[in-house]
Amino acid sequence: MSKGDFHKVDSSTNFLLLQKNSSRQTCGNCLRLFGNCDDDKASFIRCDCGDIFCRRDCAPHAMRELGWHSILCSNRSEPMLEFYEYCRRSSESFTFAAKVLAQLLSAMSECETSVSKIQLSWSEQFDPRHKWSELAARANWECTDFYEFVRRACILEHQIADAWDLLKAHLNNRFDLETKTRFAELLDFEMYADIVASIQRFAVAIGTEKTTIPPTRQSPSQNGDTHPALAHYGSKFDIHPKVSYHCAIMNKLPDYCGFLLAPILTKFQHSCNPSVQVEANSTLSQVKYGYIALREIDQMEPISLTTIPLHSSVSARDASLLRQLGKVCVCSRCSWEREDFGRVSPEQMKQLALQAQEEGRYSEAELLFHCTLLHNPHDTDVLHAYGVTLLSQGKWKLAHSIWQLAFKVDKAHLWLSKQFNKDVSYAAYLCRKCPEYYVSFQTISIDEIYLTTNSAISPSACSSWIKTAEAHATNRGGWDTDRHKSVATTDLPIHEIPSVLREWNLIFGQIIGPFIQERFRVDGDTNLRVHDAFIVKYDASDGQCQLPVHTDQGHFSITLSLNDPIQYKGGGTIFPEHEFIVRPKCGDFVAFRSYLTHGGVPITSGVRYIVVAFLYLS
Ligand SMILES: O=C(O)CCC(=O)C(=O)O
Numbered sequence: 001m002s003k004g005d006f007h008k009v010d011s012s013t014n015f016l017l018l019q020k021n022s023s024r025q026t027c028g029n030c031l032r033l034f035g036n037c038d039d040d041k042a043s044f045i046r047c048d049c050g051d052i053f054c055r056r057d058c059a060p061h062a063m064r065e066l067g068w069h070s071i072l073c074s075n076r077s078e079p080m081l082e083f084y085e086y087c088r089r090s091s092e093s094f095t096f097a098a099k100v101l102a103q104l105l106s107a108m109s110e111c112e113t114s115v116s117k118i119q120l121s122w123s124e125q126f127d128p129r130h131k132w133s134e135l136a137a138r139a140n141w142e143c144t145d146f147y148e149f150v151r152r153a154c155i156l157e158h159q160i161a162d163a164w165d166l167l168k169a170h171l172n173n174r175f176d177l178e179t180k181t182r183f184a185e186l187l188d189f190e191m192y193a194d195i196v197a198s199i200q201r202f203a204v205a206i207g208t209e210k211t212t213i214p215p216t217r218q219s220p221s222q223n224g225d226t227h228p229a230l231a232h233y234g235s236k237f238d239i240h241p242k243v244s245y246h247c248a249i250m251n252k253l254p255d256y257c258g259f260l261l262a263p264i265l266t267k268f269q270h271s272c273n274p275s276v277q278v279e280a281n282s283t284l285s286q287v288k289y290g291y292i293a294l295r296e297i298d299q300m301e302p303i304s305l306t307t308i309p310l311h312s313s314v315s316a317r318d319a320s321l322l323r324q325l326g327k328v329c330v331c332s333r334c335s336w337e338r339e340d341f342g343r344v345s346p347e348q349m350k351q352l353a354l355q356a357q358e359e360g361r362y363s364e365a366e367l368l369f370h371c372t373l374l375h376n377p378h379d380t381d382v383l384h385a386y387g388v389t390l391l392s393q394g395k396w397k398l399a400h401s402i403w404q405l406a407f408k409v410d411k412a413h414l415w416l417s418k419q420f421n422k423d424v425s426y427a428a429y430l431c432r433k434c435p436e437y438y439v440s441f442q443t444i445s446i447d448e449i450y451l452t453t454n455s456a457i458s459p460s461a462c463s464s465w466i467k468t469a470e471a472h473a474t475n476r477g478g479w480d481t482d483r484h485k486s487v488a489t490t491d492l493p494i495h496e497i498p499s500v501l502r503e504w505n506l507i508f509g510q511i512i513g514p515f516i517q518e519r520f521r522v523d524g525d526t527n528l529r530v531h532d533a534f535i536v537k538y539d540a541s542d543g544q545c546q547l548p549v550h551t552d553q554g555h556f557s558i559t560l561s562l563n564d565p566i567q568y569k570g571g572g573t574i575f576p577e578h579e580f581i582v583r584p585k586c587g588d589f590v591a592f593r594s595y596l597t598h599g600g601v602p603i604t605s606g607v608r609y610i611v612v613a614f615l616y617l618s
């Protein structure tokens with residue numbers, strides 16, 4: 001499989017289970033999250049018990065006469081209320097298992113599948129050799145006393161028997177005689193205990209939301225094609241209240257909403273350097289899922305996924321795995337972190353570095369790339385990735401020099417040659433002892449946000465830049481929309497438009513450079529360089545009209561208006577933490593430190609053109 005390939009898995013035995021304590025409005029069947037807007041409110045239906053379902057797809061499926069939710073609904077059922085309360089106090093695995101059982105019963109009521117076929121397929125898929133009570137006792141086992149372990153397992157055995165009694169009492173009331181007879185073999189303690197054990201062993205936490213940290217603007221080629229949900233899938237948690245998986249998840253994952261139980265999870269081995277991650281499609285009433293390759297996977301290489309959260313140290317991961325699977329991991333990442341370096345080949349080091357980079361563990365990635373380069377100093381792909389990791393840590397100067405060095409090694413490298421051309425296109429500004437500039441300005445905030453006020457660039461130059469950019473866009477078949485990954489603008493890089501580049505370099509040397517040096521107190525003899533500079537087009541009627549809140553890549557950023565705010569409605573650069581929107585007039589710019597959170601306010605009519613530049617000191 002190549003990196004990013006998605007492999008769909010066909011299986012009828014997949015279950016999505018909503019985390020019951022989830023306070024948000026989530027469909028109990030497909031886990032879709034509903035917002036507060038009127039459209040969302042109209043698209044779900046609330047059962048009297050409080051659970052909600054998508055009105056169109058999931059409600060007819062789950063709430064029909066023998067739908068899984070109707071089978072388990074606590075409304076007007078004393079035993080069911082007691083069951084849920086008991087599970088809350090003992091183990092949530094019992095609730096999840098009841099849902100799985102109800103889904104099996106519901107599927108049976110719809111087709112002619114025999115009970116024995118369902119039982120057989122369950123044991124083939126989930127291999128229920130392990131007793132839940134022992135699995136759960138091990139999951140909570142911090143002491144080494146075997147008798148204590150056995151004592152706990154006995155208590156847990158009583159718990160599952162009590163839970164089953166309550167559930168069975170409800171199901172006995174719920175079904176008529178004919179249905180009971182038909183389902184008899186499934187309404188069996190052994191089957192229920194097998195389901196609980198499968199959940200304990202194999203269910204993985206899944207989430208649907210992205211992180212709330214403001215993204216950084218990065219170009220796609222710098223970061224590879226990271227899958228957006230990387231951190232959110234494929235982590236497994238002990239489903240037992242004594243192991244605080246709420247805390248485990250809340251601390252380590254940005255957000256999540258439930259669990260997936262699927263046969264494929266039983267087939268792949270765990271690795272702390274996994275080759276795939278599981279993805280579930282939660283928009284349909286039926287669960288569809290598959291796995292996505294996180295890197296190139298050789299045909300002979302066994303596929304692996306993670307069954308624990310990966311953001312912890314090797315000792316914490318060892319402890320989780322021991323509790324979960326009764327063994328420790330010997331993957332290359334664990335060997336590296338245990339400082340057993342002899343077991344890690346240079347190729348594995350490279351892979352670990354790339355993994356660390358994708359997961360945002362940049363200092364670890366830097367060290368790994370460094371060691372990889374000791375073995376092979378001329379690997380230009382590694383040099384490229386090494387630069388990206390340095391850049392992500394704000395080491396702009398070092399990153400650019402590594403790329404320049406790498407370009408000298410391989411002048412045919414596509415990305416490196418593009419970067420080289422860009423670097424040599426932009427003039428550097430050499431900071432002086434006493435910079436001179438004639439721009440008047442206003443201070444917007446004590447956090448050093450400055451707005452120029454006397455048209456740093458003439459309005460006629462601005463309109464000629466717009467005309468040239470539009471002509472350039474027409475010639476090349478349109479504006480660029482994918483130069484930046486997480487926060488994309490509709491833009492054109494300045495270094496690709498020669499006449500604009502010439503004028504930019506003049507203005508940068510005469511106005512912008514001295515202004516930045518003076519306002520931000522940059523030492524003399526330091527070079528101020530351009531990491532990226534581009535013309536952005538916001539169009540209210542077509543394409544992009546706003547930019548989400550983010551931080552930039554550089555030491556300083558500027559946003560320069562190429563047309564006047566009267567030519568559009570809305571717009572401007574917003575600094576949400578300062579509760580301020582800055583709207584420079586044509587030819588003026590706002591300058592700030594790139595780490596300040598900011599965004600582009602939506603325009604509601606007209607077109608807004610700006611120049612954005614990210615600058616760094618070298
Ligand atoms: O629209 C704006 O004023 C902000 C643009 C910006 O922050 C960017 O392109 O990085």
Ligand SMILES: [Fe+2]
Pocket residue numbers: 217550551552557598
């Ligand atoms: Fe920005």
